[in-house]
Amino acid sequence: MTRQMEPFKTIEPDVVKMYxxxxxxxxYIHIGxxxxxxxxxxxxxxxxxxxxxxxxxxxFTDIGDKLTRTSASENISVAAVAAKYIAYFDEDTAALNIKPATFHPRATDNIPDIISFIEDLIAKGYAYESEGDVYFRARRFKDYGELSHQSLDRLEVGASERTADEETARxxxxxxxxxxxxxxxxxxxWDSPWGAGSPGWHIECSVMSGKYLGETIDIHGGGEDLAFPHHENEIAQSEAHTGKKFVNYWLHNGFVTIGNDDEKMSKSLGNFITAHEALQKFDHQALRFFMSAxxxxxxxxxxxxxxxxxxNEVxxxxxxxxxxxxxxKDSQAGSDAKITALVADYRKKFITAMDDDFNVQNGLAVVHEFVGEMNQYAVAEAVHLDSLIDLVQQLEAFLLIFGVDLTVTESLDSxxxxxxxxxxxxxxxxxxxxxxxxxxxxxxxxxxLEDTPQGTRWRLK
Structure with a gap:
């Protein structure tokens, strides 16, 4: 919102409410x-x-025009379309070592809450019914356009270009x-006070965020293309409904680009590669690390x-x-005080780097330095068992942040x-x-194979 670095302070101590x-x-989801x-x-x-x-x-948005079209093309119900591609989403995100959300609510499970939310906006004068549709009076919300830093005049021109004539008339x-x-x-x-219909796209996130996290949350994230209109509209309808600040920190991720012209990857442009296809082609951890680094x-x-x-990095x-x-196999019992101090020092360096707006590149630079120290200790004449374990566990903890689980073991055929x-x-x-x-x-x-003073070692390419 401010376009500058802000100190991070949570609403509740040691708890982050994140949508x-x-x-x-x-x-299928694409790489973007x-x-x-x-x-x-x-x-x-x-x-x-x-x-x-x-x-x-x-x-999960499990209603709308896109699901209706897939339903017709695949000759299955809209509910079956949603179930099918949620299952593929779960499969692909698990392969990328993305942790499941605390909860994945579906729009269709929250229709009564959405209707109640809209009724409140109408009662407060922020919304109105027109020929079976319900619209939000954007100008009534005094800060509309603040997140995307756009004037109302500019938004009016853009809206006129995007909206079909028949909808504009309503x-x-x-x-x-x-x-x-x-x-x-x-x-x-679904039946509603305004006749049969379905929710607009923006309202579902406001309803589900408030329902599962509370009226004000710490972090709201999404792609940078969602800042306007989706997130702008979420702010307006949420704050009109509650009278409270909706989100304390907005985070938007950059696009994945493809081709010599660095064109944004998207389904609408037809230049996308699904995660499902990429996971069949590339090592799963490498693909995850590519996107998280x-x-x-x-x-x-x-x-x-x-x-x-x-x-290669992984x-x-x-x-x-x-x-x-x-x-x-040839380590001494106990720990090395120098290694204990080194691990603590690199942990501090890593946190300092990452606390700068989650600067993963600087964080990984620290990890690479740490790996250099590990490699030196690995060839030391004498090593201590506890220090070996401390070094290994710290590397594992660093890399698990990037979705790389080094504890996944590799096995050999007999x-x-x-x-x-x-x-x-x-x-x-x-x-x-x-x-x-x-x-x-x-x-x-x-x-x-690697021949070492301690014997023959193997690893997979």
């Missing part, structure tokens, strides 16, 4: 949709890392927006090369962790494990020709 606009569930979910999951995970309890609500003012829409042919509808307000350019580089983290854990044993035996017998042949065969199968 993030969720998808309209008529198709997934980026928003990843950005706010990363923010949520960092807040939890700092000790907050995050009450995280993200809705409005008192072109900038008024719909709270309830009268039923059209073949649309799902850029500051939430900045755009991300989607390229295969960038995802491959993210995979692999470097895995190797650093594995190198330390491998030293357990025949590959047998080949490693055969190679060790060949090396012990100084049969280096057999040893090298087995190493080459394993490399072709994606298994990398």
């Amino acid at each position: 993030v606009c969720g998808p309209t569930v008529y198709n 949709n997934a980026r928003s979910a990843v950005a706010f999951d990363t923010i949520r995970r960092y807040l939890e890392f700092c000790g907050y309890r995050v009450d995280y609500i993200s809705n 409005k008192e003012d072109p900038i008024d927006f719909a709270l309830w829409k009268g039923q059209k042919a073949d649309e799902v509808a 850029t500051h939430y307000r900045r755009p991300i350019r989607y390229t295969e090369a960038a995802i491959e580089e993210a995979q 692999q470097r983290f895995k190797i650093a962790r594995a190198n330390l854990l491998y030293r357990r 025949d590959v494990a047998d080949l490693i044993v055969q190679r060790d035996a060949a090396r012990a017998n100084k049969d280096y020709a057999t040893s090298d042949a087995i190493r080459d065969e394993l490399a072709q199968r994606g298994v990398v």
